Amino acid sequence: MCIIGKNELVELIKSYKCLHPFDYSLLDGDGYVLTVKEERTLHYLEHQNLISNEVVFTPPSFVAHLTAKSKYGRMGLSFLNAAKVHSGFVGRLALELVNLSNERQPITIKRGDPLMHIEFMKREGEPSPYNGNYMFQYMSEDEIAEYIAILTREFKPLFPKETLLKVAKARVALAPSL
Numbered sequence: 001m002c003i004i005g006k007n008e009l010v011e012l013i014k015s016y017k018c019l020h021p022f023d024y025s026l027l028d029g030d031g032y033v034l035t036v037k038e039e040r041t042l043h044y045l046e047h048q049n050l051i052s053n054e055v056v057f058t059p060p061s062f063v064a065h066l067t068a069k070s071k072y073g074r075m076g077l078s079f080l081n082a083a084k085v086h087s088g089f090v091g092r093l094a095l096e097l098v099n100l101s102n103e104r105q106p107i108t109i110k111r112g113d114p115l116m117h118i119e120f121m122k123r124e125g126e127p128s129p130y131n132g133n134y135m136f137q138y139m140s141e142d143e144i145a146e147y148i149a150i151l152t153r154e155f156k157p158l159f160p161k162e163t164l165l166k167v168a169k170a171r172v173a174l175a176p177s178l
Contacts, residue, residue: 005030016150017057026114033069034116036050050097055147060129062122077100086130086132088127127158
């Protein structure tokens with residue numbers, strides 16, 4: 001496994017909409033910085049799930065790794081959930097955060113604030129795409145249709161359309177504001 005460089009990441013984004021919407025200015029080293037969909041304030045010891053503004057698609061031959069921006073770590077914001085995005089996953093990410101500030105002050109993250117680094121790594125071996133309940137989470141019907149078209153066109157043997165439609169209907173989370 002190796003982290004892909006900026007030029008390959010840009011090509012991946014153009015080919016498969018791995019990050020959408022995409023903002024070239026959010027490329028950071030060999031990765032991209034995800035932003036948040038809506039403003040949230042976390043009070044001391046409060047846990048909240050912040051939703052990424054970007055839809056993330058990790059093609060079957062890749063996995064993605066997440067790390068929080070150090071700016072927020074220095075404030076006392078801690079990232080709780082797993083730091084991996086499975087190959088084949090499509091959806092907005094639920095970023096699980098808790099405020100552990102030594103000053104016990106609230107921390108506000110505004111809509112569009114850069115929050116989390118995401119890096120894509122090439123994986124080896126046979127594809128084993130994600131097939132869990134969080135596929136297509138926090139996506140609109142139009143977004144889902146767009147990604148189903150990409151998946152069935154580019155990775156048809158791995159993603160049968162009938163299966164994707166069932167998964168889309170059974171997804172865990174629907175975004176109230178989409």
